[in-house]
Amino acid sequence: MTPDQFREYGHAVVDWVADYWAGLAAGPDGARPPVQPPVSPGWVAGALPPTVPERGEPFEAVLADLDRIVVPATTHWQHPSYFGYFPANTSGPSVLGDLVCAGLGTQGMLWSTGPACTELETVTLDWLVDLLGLPARFRSDGPGGGVIQDSASSAALVATLVALHRASDGRWRESGVQDRFTVYASTQGHSSIEKAARIAGLGDRAVRLVDVDERLAMRPDALAAQIAGDRAGGATPALVVATVGTTSTTAVDPLAAIGALCREQQIWLHVDAAYAGAAATCPELRWTHAGVELADSYCFDPHKWLLTGFDCDAFWVADRSELVQALTVLPEYLRNAATATGAVIDYRDWQVPLGRRFRALKLWFVLRWYGVEGLRAHVRTGVALADRFAGWVRADDRFELVAPHPFSLICFRLRAPDGVNEALLHRLNATGSLFLTHTKVRDRFVLRLAIGAPATAAGHVAAAWRQIQQAATELLAG
């Protein structure tokens, strides 16, 4: 494809994306696509030919198939009535930053293979330290530093690895998992903690799920007891993962108490704020991060709630030298003058893969386009809409809130058996006009309404509540 063809088709694709977004954001009377498509498994595969075409096809044919095959089978995460899981924010500046990334085609494994790719990442991650009010020692001008991982799962894995490196006094690198290491999270911790422990060769049994209090936050006393018991049993506690904003209900673990215990016990503390870290952009929400200065590592996902498209997990360590020691392997073909000086960051040593995209571009575009004000406004909108929704739930005796809602996720249920709540969720999602997911809290089936898609406005949340009330009325009437 020549640059001129790219220009022509590129304009067409930009228009296609703009039209797609405009279609999703159409007013209540516009014909918006169903949030979750009503397709059966195999529908997409059945619509595609069996092999690569022998000769190249016109670009117009590919573009037409987006509308024919892809859109009708897409769960629309950018739909204003998308309330499932957590949001997967994107935005215009993010998409355009990613477009520049793709156009440059830089592979930033080493500083020398992408100086701008490396330094822009370091600087934007330093910016985020200040924006979120994180500890200054996470900044690259101190002993720490930040890096973009693809996801909080990968951040949890990297934290696990460097924690093992530290807990074994560096023997792990050469000798592997020799001790009986243990890892701690609350019963509400993310599944990626278990997955990281499994990948790291500890096995699922190494993961201790610590009891929570009535707010679904980790109990420091239970953590202390578990650690003491494990030590008595001959295990080596290596890592505690505390969560700010659990996936199930956005519970906030008490970082200060957990951190103090980790310091005393010399255990690596990783703080997973994948979704809720974005809230720390707002000073009035920073209480959720009290104690974060005790963390050895911390991550949050701008790709969840900070207007930056997936994949963009921001991960920091307080001591970058340990991280690099844990993960570096230097074959001859990667040696270069800049690396040899020791004066540069080679991000390949901060992650599992060797190669890396220029992901800092989209983050940079977002931070500059929105500014501090714009980013805070986005978060505050979500929190305010969630507050309003919670008020409506509280005011309807048929419903109950089942967990605190410090951010923009509301967990609620009908005061009715699980089956009725399951039926309610199914009935709502089957309409296609909104999308919610579920969890279990204290073994009860609970609906989750996560606000934060960039296009979501007050009217969409109000419409969702009307629809939920209406569906409940129909269900309860039998």
Added chain:
Amino acid sequence: MTPDQFREYGHAVVDWVADYWAGLAAGPDGARPPVQPPVSPGWVAGALPPTVPERGEPFEAVLADLDRIVVPATTHWQHPSYFGYFPANTSGPSVLGDLVCAGLGTQGMLWSTGPACTELETVTLDWLVDLLGLPARFRSDGPGGGVIQDSASSAALVATLVALHRASDGRWRESGVQDRFTVYASTQGHSSIEKAARIAGLGDRAVRLVDVDERLAMRPDALAAQIAGDRAGGATPALVVATVGTTSTTAVDPLAAIGALCREQQIWLHVDAAYAGAAATCPELRWTHAGVELADSYCFDPHKWLLTGFDCDAFWVADRSELVQALTVLPEYLRNAATATGAVIDYRDWQVPLGRRFRALKLWFVLRWYGVEGLRAHVRTGVALADRFAGWVRADDRFELVAPHPFSLICFRLRAPDGVNEALLHRLNATGSLFLTHTKVRDRFVLRLAIGAPATAAGHVAAAWRQIQQAATELLAG
């Protein structure tokens, strides 16, 4: 950013990318940027402000800083005279597929969160099985299946994990690394194999680097002896990684003999064809893959030499059920009706992270735009240019080829001490008009010239050779 603003700025960014490419591809008289920028560490960071702007900035300011800060500090992987490492191909259709991916903002962790995202990936990976002449059992309509990983490093890690799962009869999942597992690759294997073993908790000591023959290919007899010795010493051999096209010199390990041994010894065979897999699109180059039907897993990178932008590693397993068993963790909040039927693929269980982008779009755009003919033509151009370059090296008595060149990488050196060859590389790269990297072969310093950037044509390779000859003349004259 409104859809209309996105339209306006999007056209501007598309034009920016087109202009960037046109600038790189300018004829010999055009003022092309240096392939590797002459910037010092800290230059980019120093050009950026210390914090996120308080208020959002105009998009034009961001775009202007691309030219002021980013481009002058970018190693131009898409430059026609980029001959370093391996190519990191991108192309117009790839960039535009990625643009659609960013615009949709789909998070395809589950089939249900992205039916098109999931099925288009399954189908395009099935297409590639046929395009490359890979074993039919890798196809999703048999027991196997393909998935896009970010990189061959991650593929090596996933292969390591499922190999441990098999070698431990499934105990690894719960109990972690209990046995003394060993992993095998040739001395020329990629550093990601060692990194994967480290991440998986085996430690660097678990990796056995097997001796190679005069073509730098793994010696099956040496592998057999090493395995027998390890078994006698109480170890459990778990994984052999054979390479088609090593990073250092593109050596080809004999898959048939290695595969037969792995079958006999019941050891998982992973084939890493990260760079050279693209060559299998051409029937006349499939001899390099003889024996691949014995592999338990296989990967190659369309993002290296098949016109698809990073990140796109295509990874297959012959038995997908083992892979899913090894990696699945299913918390309540991810349960859904489609998963419960067992009739869909949830790709989150095929990889380390939970979240995933709609990467199949760029691959689909590339396969359709170029077709089989276009893809083969790209590979054949690289191979033919490499042949021609090798002929020139052979015809100049001052130089020698140091390894076979079945693909499009030439490894060569001056018949002179290492210091002279190092000086030659430095002198060439300092001009900025081309970029090569180096390796060591049998402890001697060797220059690598990797052909395959999409913009590279015969004239660029001829110009590189003239420049190499000229620099050698100057150097040898002292």
